[in-house]
């Protein structure tokens with residue numbers, strides 16, 4: 001045997017797992033059962049539409065018309081007329097001329113950022129951007145500068161000091177871990193003054209912020225601006241799966257030409273297209289759904305003793321990953337599913353419970369939450385953090 005080489009090529013994974021366990025950072029999949037009675041305060045089903053009969057029917061009718069899969073990449077056989085209808089509807093709803101659907105929001109971010117940048121361009125990304133934008137930066141081959149969270153002056157400095165002609169600024173509209181909002185109006189002033197494009201990830205803004213759920217970009221008055229590009233997910237408020245980019249018609253054409261996550265990926269499954277279209281129809285019919293999510297989020301925050309958020313996301317900081325994990329497990333055992341974010345999803349020392357509001361939460365749901373969450377949080381907040 002070669003010295004230093006063990007006979008088990010996976011032995012290093014045991015060390016890795018042991019280290020993560022010691023740090024309170026192991027992750028586990030927990031399959032839901034179809035009849036699970038747990039109260040869901042962890043999902044992204046913000047409008048509570050995933051199980052809505054019209055959304056289910058939308059998926060079923062699409063499968064009956066097109067079959068289960070889309071059969072190919074978008075440029076070959078994977079574009080149905082329903083894909084194009086969804087793209088037009090998403091664009092119209094968010095206030096942009098054109099839209100392009102991807103197989104996930106992750107793929108939409110990778111595709112848009114890599115297609116709009118490349119060697120010789122600059123990306124300025126907010127430090128709190130979603131992992132998919134972080135990965136998009138890494139894939140882009142552009143020079144990447146990380147601006148401190150929500151710091152528009154820093155963005156302006158980075159743009160002003162650049163040598164590259166082309167620049168793209170990245171931000172989430174609603175940041176996924178803290179639920180806070182990007183300063184979009186100021187950011188757009190900065191990008192316009194410095195001849196840069198602004199890409200906004202509306203994953204958590206669509207359906208919740210803006211007039212009738214049209215998103216924070218619409219709320220800020222930036223819908224339709226030719227130098228603004230918006231990425232969307234269909235998997236949160238729109239209760240389906242998939243992603244999209246909306247923006248100028250030339251952006252759509254360029255992405256069709258060059259976005260690798262569209263060209264080399266199979267088109268979005270028809271069921272997801274049908275479900276998202278149905279959810280969008282419901283959202284148009286019930287424009288108050290987003291407001292209801294924010295009201296429920298304020299109720300959850302009151303129960304948790306934290307400030308009311310500007311989005312569906314209620315973060316409850318506990319600091320230590322093990323304490324956060326134990327608190328989430330106790331909630332789950334008692335019948336409430338809550339999110340738990342630990343590094344690397346959030347910075348060291350900021351592990352937290354992350355609860356998400358849904359428009360369909362009832363007063364009885366919130367009573368159940370209060371009965372379970374208040375004692376769990378009291379215990380977690382009183383648990384001394386043992387220094388390492």
Ligand code: PMP
Pocket residue numbers: 104105106107109130132172176201203204233234235241242243
């Ligand atoms: N952007 C943000 C801000 C997200 O939170 C997520 C999903 N967690 C994504 C993009 C990726 O979207 P999808 O799940 O559709 O891939």
